[in-house]
Amino acid sequence: MDDNQKSCTDETMQxxxxxxxxxxxxxxxxxxxxxxxxxxRVTGLAARVILLPNGxxxxxxxxxxxxxxxxxxxxxxxxxxxxxENESLFMPDWRDCxxxxxxTEQISIRWGLRKRRAEN
Numbered sequence: 516m517d518d519n520q521k522s523c524t525d526e527t528m529q530x531x532x533x534x535x536x537x538x539x540x541x542x543x544x545x546x547x548x549x550x551x552x553x554x555x556r557v558t559g560l561a562a563r564v565i566l567l568p569n570g571x572x573x574x575x576x577x578x579x580x581x582x583x584x585x586x587x588x589x590x591x592x593x594x595x596x597x598x599x600e601n602e603s604l605f606m607p608d609w610r611d612c613x614x615x616x617x618x619t620e621q622i623s624i625r626w627g628l629r630k631r632r633a634e635n
């Protein structure tokens with residue numbers, strides 16, 4: 516792994532994951548959105564993706580499962596395997612306490628999920 520790649524060791528990821536989920540209110544915020552806005556139809560599991568300080572993505576589902584990865588493809592695979600639909604995928608914006616994935620990352624995740632669904 517060269518210096519330009521993001522380093523995500525298992526130990527570091529476990530620590531970051533615990534801290535991010537403890538301070539970001541990911542599950543609480545996700546459930547708040549789902550219960551506050553009943554017009555949002557959630558099919559399958561709801562999920563939330565945030566960007567961690569080290570540049571890795573943290574995806575959490577409403578059943579408590581999480582995935583930390585430095586590649587969009589792995590996040591998409593996780594979301595697809597958990598049967599998360601685009602309508603059930605939430606990402607924070609600048610007003611949230613979490614670090615929002617960039618617009619490019621958000622588009623790539625949503626497009627990747629649509630592509631995976633279309634292939635199967």
